[in-house]
Structures are given as C-alpha cells and as structure tokens.
Amino acid sequence: MVPDAIPFDQVRRVLIIKLRHHGDVLLTSPVIAVLKAHYPHLEIDALVYSDTAPMLAAHPGLSQLHMTQRKGAGLLEEWALFRRLRARRYDVLIHLTDSSRGAWLARLLKPRWAIAGQANKPGFWRKSFTHLYPIIGGNRRHTVEIHLDALRRAGLYPDVDERKLVLVPGEAATTKVQALLAQHGLAEREFIQIHPASRWLFKCWPANQMAALINQLTAAGETVVLTGAPDEKERALVAEIEQQLTKPVINLVGQLNLKELAALTQAARLFIGMDSVPMHIAAAMQTPTVALFGPSGDIEWAPWQVARQVLTSSHPCRPCGKDGCGGGKRSECLDAISVDQVAQATRHLLHLQRTS
Known part of the structure; x- marks a missing residue:
C-alpha cells in the first residue's frame, strides 16, 4: 500500500477530467466503474468535451456529466461551468490528460487530493497535484491500464474483471436499431459489421483490399453491414x-x-475495422473484433478485454504515429496486411463462436 493512499471511505465527491477524443473518453469508463464498485457511496462526476459526452452518458457509476466546448466557449459559458463545478465541492480530482486546464481546475476548485500523470511539465504542473503517477508510453501499456494507474497511485488496486469498458446505448438507440434490422430482414447475430473508415485516413485499409475481403465473406454466405x-x-x-x-x-x-452505433454493434455477430472509436465501442459491447493497426500502437490501443484478432505488419518503423508514410496519408504497414490474413482472422473468431 502506498504511504499516502487516499482514504476514499472519507471522500464524498470525485471529479474525473478527460478532455480528449471519443475513444479516449470511452477508455476512462473503467475508472468510474472501479471507484463505484469499491466505494458505492461516492458521487463521481466527469468533465468531457460536449461532442464526446455520449461515451459516458448513462454510465451507471456516474452522478453528473459536465460538458464544455472543444473550441469557441465564451467567458460566460466558462464561468457558468466553473460555478457548477465549484458548487459540487469535490474532495478528489483525477486529471487523465496532460492539458493545463486540469492543473488550473485543480488549483481553482481546491480539492483535498488531486491526481494526474507525471508528464514532462514545469513546476506549476507538479505543484497543482498531490499525487503524480508515471505514464508508461511508447506502446508498452494499454491506455485503460494507464488510466487505472491513477487509482493505483491513490492506493486502489482494481481486479482484472473490474476493468471492462462501460457504454450504455440506451432504450431509444436500441429501439431504432431493432427497427432498422427488421427493415432489412435481419436478426441479432446474423450479420458482420464492417466499419472501413477512421477519422484519420492514414489508419484506413485500402478500398480494394476491403472490397476483396467483403466479396469473400458474402460468397461464403455472410451478411455484411x-x-x-x-x-x-x-x-x-x-x-x-x-x-x-x-x-x-x-x-x-x-x-x-x-x-445507435453501439446498439448496432451489440447486435452484430462480429466487428471488423480499424483503430478507431467504433473499434473501442465494439470492445465495450463485447462483440468479437478483428482490428487492423498500422501507424498507431496496438498494445496501447487494442480492443480491450474482448475476443479479438489484432493484425499488424512486421515493418520495423511501426508504430510511428505519423500521418502516413512521409506524411502522404497512406500507410504501407496497413497496405501490407493481406486480405487472406484478415479473412483467416475472421474465420477464427467465427469458429470460436460456433464452438463456444
């Protein structure tokens, strides 16, 4: 046990800050779940960008979800947010990125304890938090575990089965997807979902290879969505x-x-896609996943705690994190993953489903 462990049994309210992209926000969901499982009395709030709010909305361990604009928030809006946060009188603040905004909030909200990663930051950062934990980067540790390191630093050690992603599609989304499936004559577990794109084109498999894979699947009698x-x-x-x-x-x-995408993925027999938000959604929905990784780190971002096949190339330069080879928006390490490799991975997961 760490000598300065936080006595969560004496804590009333916790604020978790994750101002980043959709997938990053979803990967914080186990932090909320672990805290609530160990200390059910806690009121746990989160602060995220408004466009990423669906990733945590309706999380059963969350008390309040605060939102801010990614860009263009005015002074009045920022002041109103600060007043809402201040009124909650947080005992613990957990900041899960390296943005200076979290450091300022730690100072202004004055929680008794504040936790953040030990980023390469000046003294202002270090003095803003009572607990700092090491960030294990370089594609050596999964992002979920890095987030949970904030709790370990505070003296709370999660069990393996407590670390699953949590995403609640909701009744409205489920109802719409059920109607869509009925419209197309589909039932649950009767189709393979393929999400070919990513917001970053350098993470995408070439169109001709994806088409060849789909042709193999449909020739074998599979329905593809x-x-x-x-x-x-x-x-x-x-x-x-x-x-x-x-x-x-x-x-x-x-x-x-x-x-709605989460509800559809939950109904799918299998998910095939790139390193992307939908891939993380598939993991949260416990839908078996075939994931293709190019320049991004497969250890750091792989589908979390789900039946999976992660495909990469043997290029020694990957994962480089660059915008395609030479900045050309096309990643040869992705191109090198063959159609047969993806087809074989797909057949493997389908076989496991039939025999389980």
Missing part, C-alpha cells in the same frame, strides 16, 4: 468499396449516432 460517419471522406471511401463488390451489402453509413 457497412457503417461509417456522415463525413464526406468516409462516404467516399465506402462508395469506392461498394463499386468493387460482387454482391450487395447493407449500407448504414451516416445513419447512426454514437449510441
């Missing part, structure tokens, strides 16, 4: 894929919000 964001680049990639298909698939690109 394509999903994607309403972004024009994602639509264009899916259109390029569809042009090369030999049999029709169900295209739901741009038709689902994040909660």
Whole structure:
C-alpha cells in the first residue's frame, strides 16, 4: 500500500477530467466503474468535451456529466461551468490528460487530493497535484491500464474483471436499431459489421483490399453491414468499396449516432475495422473484433478485454504515429496486411463462436 493512499471511505465527491477524443473518453469508463464498485457511496462526476459526452452518458457509476466546448466557449459559458463545478465541492480530482486546464481546475476548485500523470511539465504542473503517477508510453501499456494507474497511485488496486469498458446505448438507440434490422430482414447475430473508415485516413485499409475481403465473406454466405460517419471522406471511401463488390451489402453509413452505433454493434455477430472509436465501442459491447493497426500502437490501443484478432505488419518503423508514410496519408504497414490474413482472422473468431 502506498504511504499516502487516499482514504476514499472519507471522500464524498470525485471529479474525473478527460478532455480528449471519443475513444479516449470511452477508455476512462473503467475508472468510474472501479471507484463505484469499491466505494458505492461516492458521487463521481466527469468533465468531457460536449461532442464526446455520449461515451459516458448513462454510465451507471456516474452522478453528473459536465460538458464544455472543444473550441469557441465564451467567458460566460466558462464561468457558468466553473460555478457548477465549484458548487459540487469535490474532495478528489483525477486529471487523465496532460492539458493545463486540469492543473488550473485543480488549483481553482481546491480539492483535498488531486491526481494526474507525471508528464514532462514545469513546476506549476507538479505543484497543482498531490499525487503524480508515471505514464508508461511508447506502446508498452494499454491506455485503460494507464488510466487505472491513477487509482493505483491513490492506493486502489482494481481486479482484472473490474476493468471492462462501460457504454450504455440506451432504450431509444436500441429501439431504432431493432427497427432498422427488421427493415432489412435481419436478426441479432446474423450479420458482420464492417466499419472501413477512421477519422484519420492514414489508419484506413485500402478500398480494394476491403472490397476483396467483403466479396469473400458474402460468397461464403455472410451478411455484411457497412457503417461509417456522415463525413464526406468516409462516404467516399465506402462508395469506392461498394463499386468493387460482387454482391450487395447493407449500407448504414451516416445513419447512426454514437449510441445507435453501439446498439448496432451489440447486435452484430462480429466487428471488423480499424483503430478507431467504433473499434473501442465494439470492445465495450463485447462483440468479437478483428482490428487492423498500422501507424498507431496496438498494445496501447487494442480492443480491450474482448475476443479479438489484432493484425499488424512486421515493418520495423511501426508504430510511428505519423500521418502516413512521409506524411502522404497512406500507410504501407496497413497496405501490407493481406486480405487472406484478415479473412483467416475472421474465420477464427467465427469458429470460436460456433464452438463456444
């Protein structure tokens, strides 16, 4: 036990700050779950960007979800947020990024204890927190475990079965997806969901290879449902894929919000996709997942605690985290993953389902 462990049995309210992208926010959900499981009396709040709020909304361990704008928030809006946070009188603040905003909030909200990663920051940062924990980077530790290190530093050690992702689609999303499936004559576990795109194009597998994979699946009698964001680049990639298909698939690109996407993924037999938010959603929904990784770190970001097949290449330069080779938006390490490799991984997970 650490000598300066936080006595959570004496704590009333905790604020968790995660001002980052959607996937990052979803990967904080085990922190809330672990705290609530060990100390049910706690009121646990979170502060996130408003567009990422669906990742934590309706989390059963959460008391209040505070939101702020990613860009363009005015002084009045910021002041109103600060007053709401201050009124909660937090005993513990847990800051899970290296943004200076968390350090300022730790100083201004004056919790008794404040936890953050031991980032390469000046004295202002270090003096803003009572507890600092080491960040194990370089694709050596999963992001969920790095988040949970904040609790370990405070003296709370989670069991393995407590660390699952938590995402609640909600009744409205589930009802809409059930209607969509009925419209297309599908039942749960009767289709494979493929999400070919990512918000970052350098994380995407080439369209011709994805089309060849889908043709193999549909030739074997599988039903494929394509999903994607309403972004024009994602639509264009899916259109390029569809042009090369030999049999029709169900295209739901741009038709689902994040909660509805989670409900659809929960109904899918299998998920195939890139390192992306939908991949993390699949893990949260416990849908077996085939994930393709190129420049991003597969150890750091792999599908968490779910039946999975993670595919990478043997390029010695990966994971580089760059915007494609030479900044050219195309990643040769992804191109090198063959259609047969992905097909084999898919067959393996489908076989496990049939024999389980």
